[in-house]
Amino acid sequence: MGVLRAFFGGIGFFFEGMRWCARHPRWWLFGLLPALVTLVIYAVALTFLGGRAGDLADFATPFADGWNPGLRDTMRFLLGIVIFGMGLAIAVLTFTALTLIIGEPFYEKLSEKVEESYGEVPEGNDVPWWRAIPRSIRDSLITLWFALLFTVPLFALGFVPVIGQTVVPVLGAAVSGFFLTVELTTLAMERRGMRRKERFGVLRANKAAALGFGVVVFLIFLIPVGAVVAMPVAVAGAAIMVRLHLGPAATALPRRQGDRDPRTPPPLPGRS
Incomplete structure (x- = not known):
């Protein structure tokens, strides 16, 4: 029951972020800009990939040139779908990382504003942008590498009858959700001065909450344009989750009168 409660508590943090954005619509609009830029980049890339998937399938299967035309064309058509599907999966996995890199000044400010509404903002370590961006890119690439270690085998298992249509989508959503929470x-x-290894450690220690938050974000990101609309909400919800719940990350910061105790998780969706 504790794990299930933590999982739904993680979902609750996303709705906390939604409530915050509803109370601060100008900041929600502010957070849409980088996501829109990323959406255009991925739309162009996926359109190009969709138009070239057949050519890539032909290039990857020269051994099939002498096959029966019907069998050859069917096999290459299915391979083209697989190639485009892999591109789409990678786009979903990397959308958040690229958006955060492109919009780091936007989301840094949005995240600070969220924390201001709960009290004092941690001072952190001031790093010049020319050092912060390369570090963000490096950390995102490392996170993507770990994500691909899980998602590539799961993608292949997706073609296994029964398992591929039942177990694999659930595992895929869990893996993708966890790494979205990481980002x-x-x-x-x-x-709070936490580096990549420390961040991973905190999230592993709070797996259920991290999964709850990340899975709901992942499912919304699958909806067309959902990633753009929900990105500011996800950033706000993540800031609230770190402040109020994630173990050593939820430091005892001074709070204004009426703020929630950081040790107390937010109410579940639908509760007052």
Whole structure:
């Protein structure tokens, strides 16, 4: 029951972020800009990939040139779908990382504003942008590498009858959700001086909450344009989750009268 409660508590933090953005619509609009830029980049890239998937399938299967035309064309058509599907999966996995890199000044400010509404903002370590961006890119690439270690085998298992249509989608959502949480909590954790290994450690120690938060973000990101609309909400929810829940990241900061105790998780969706 404790794990299930923590999982739904993680979902609750996303709705906390939604409530915060509803109370501060100008900041929600502010957070849309980098996500829109990333959406255009991925739309162009996926359109190009969709138009070239057949050519890539032909290039990858020269051994099939002498096959029966019907069998050859069917096999290459299915391979083209697989190639495009892999591109789409990678796009979903990397959308958050690229958006955070492109919009780091936007989301840093948004995350700070969220924390201001709960009290004092941690001072963190001031790092010049020309050092912060390369470090963010490096950390995102490392996170992507770990994510691909899980998602590539799962993608292959997706073609196994029954398992591929039942177990694999659930595992895929869990893996993708966890790594989305890794990316989204980076800003608030770095503000507390936590480096990549420390951040991973905190999230592993709070797996259920990290999964709850990340899975709901992942499912919304699958909806067309959902990633753009929900990105500011996800950043706000991640900042709240780090401040109020994630173990050593939820430091005892001074709070204004009426703020929630950091040790107390937010109410579950639908509760007052």
